[in-house]
Amino acid sequence: MKKRRSSYEEQIAREYEKGRFKSVAPSKAELNRFKEAARATFIKNRRVNVRLSSPDLMDIQTRAAEEGVPYQTLIASVLHKFATGRFTEKSSRPTRSSGRVKRRRAA
Numbered sequence: 001m002k003k004r005r006s007s008y009e010e011q012i013a014r015e016y017e018k019g020r021f022k023s024v025a026p027s028k029a030e031l032n033r034f035k036e037a038a039r040a041t042f043i044k045n046r047r048v049n050v051r052l053s054s055p056d057l058m059d060i061q062t063r064a065a066e067e068g069v070p071y072q073t074l075i076a077s078v079l080h081k082f083a084t085g086r087f088t089e090k091s092s093r094p095t096r097s098s099g100r101v102k103r104r105r106a107a
Contacts, residue, residue, distance in 0.1 A: 041080075044076070050075075057071075060074060060075060
């Protein structure tokens with residue numbers, strides 16, 4: 001089944017067909033800078049072992065499956081964002097382990 005375009009998408013398609021959009025390719029220097037940044041960011045040359053509780057690991061694996069990424073990649077991404085100061089906390093949704101903790105404290 002083919003998805004229909006929104007009116008906004010139709011407008012963009014018409015403008016493109018009229019030649020009103022131009023491709024802007026990055027310069028060679030910009031490409032090299034992007035490549036170097038990607039290379040520096042994604043080099044994984046150190047191994048770290050972390051012990052997690054089984055419920056926490058299950059929650060991480062569930063979240064990773066929802067995001068469509070391997071759980072180790074998700075963990076590495078969260079740690080990278082934290083280390084670079086880009087990690088921001090949002091109110092989290094309840095998880096299996098957080099529900100257990102609340103019940104234990106209430107008892």
